[in-house]
Amino acid sequence: MRPTTWLPWAALAVLVVGIVAFLVWPDGGERSVNARTRALAEEIRCPECQGLSAATSSAPTARAIRVDIRDQVEAGRSDAEIRQSMVDRYGESILLKPEGGGIGLLVWGLPVVGLVVGAAGLAFALWRWRAQPARRATDADERLVDAARHE
Amino acid sequence: MRHPLRWAALGVGVLVAVLAVVLALQVGDGERQTQPRSELLGDPAPDFALTTLDGEAVSLASLRGKAVIVNFWNSWCIPCRQEEPALIEFQRRHVAEEDVVLLGIVRDDTEGAAREAVDERGIEWPMAMDTGSRAALDFGTRGQPETFAISPDGVIVGNQIGESSIANLEEMLAAARGQR
Numbered sequence: 001m002r003p004t005t006w007l008p009w010a011a012l013a014v015l016v017v018g019i020v021a022f023l024v025w026p027d028g029g030e031r032s033v034n035a036r037t038r039a040l041a042e043e044i045r046c047p048e049c050q051g052l053s054a055a056t057s058s059a060p061t062a063r064a065i066r067v068d069i070r071d072q073v074e075a076g077r078s079d080a081e082i083r084q085s086m087v088d089r090y091g092e093s094i095l096l097k098p099e100g101g102g103i104g105l106l107v108w109g110l111p112v113v114g115l116v117v118g119a120a121g122l123a124f125a126l127w128r129w130r131a132q133p134a135r136r137a138t139d140a141d142e143r144l145v146d147a148a149r150h151e
Numbered sequence: 152m153r154h155p156l157r158w159a160a161l162g163v164g165v166l167v168a169v170l171a172v173v174l175a176l177q178v179g180d181g182e183r184q185t186q187p188r189s190e191l192l193g194d195p196a197p198d199f200a201l202t203t204l205d206g207e208a209v210s211l212a213s214l215r216g217k218a219v220i221v222n223f224w225n226s227w228c229i230p231c232r233q234e235e236p237a238l239i240e241f242q243r244r245h246v247a248e249e250d251v252v253l254l255g256i257v258r259d260d261t262e263g264a265a266r267e268a269v270d271e272r273g274i275e276w277p278m279a280m281d282t283g284s285r286a287a288l289d290f291g292t293r294g295q296p297e298t299f300a301i302s303p304d305g306v307i308v309g310n311q312i313g314e315s316s317i318a319n320l321e322e323m324l325a326a327a328r329g330q331r
Contacts, residue, residue: 048294060259061292064284089291091190106170121159
């Protein structure tokens, strides 16, 4: 296979892998109390608002949630423990992001499955397209075109 | 494989059918609720240590052994105001019973506004200030008013999100007393 054939594909693959790695790679280093509090509050739904997170709402419960998250962060609790403390009081619906199990797994997994199936379908279509023999003009075709041009 | 497109279509069809079944099972999982209820029903009530408008310390631990009705309230809240006649009637009926306590908790209000409302509206049950809405958060409240019934051994046995009627309050008291 000539490099001009596979090089663009290899470059595209490297680009896609690089973007995915950048998006999913965990943040390095330890985050500050403020950053963790903010990030967790953004994942928690304000219980008395419509569609706002505890980070963005000024409702009393949202303020109390932010204070509670900060207290828990300072007490050394993990993000998962803090999320669970909210779920214990309000149920799963308090989380703006679905959890990684049960129906949440479906919500997270479906886009990935869709992406993989779509990519496989595209690759299959491209393969079939390339596998088709190139069409060449027959002598009869050439004569027909010549005749048309000289009319 | 002679007909790959047919196999692909069949695969997609099977996948959609499986997803539909899974979603239907998830949606139908658990008790259907026409009204939201606290996640804490059946759990030990979170303890609190608050100070009433009269300056007295009140904690859930200090009320152990009694049926406790806790009402989260604010002076500025219209549904709270609409609920007040039921609470006043409930307090009138049970004020003489030593095993029953009605406790108001001010979720998010100034002490001055709460005190003025209590004086003006004939509220005679103890009203405690919840500074920072800490108790409101621990009880998992979703607004105001919200009422909880706590059994003498400290378990949440009843909950009303929004305005309570006298019938709601009596029902919750019966639950707290283990009569339901």
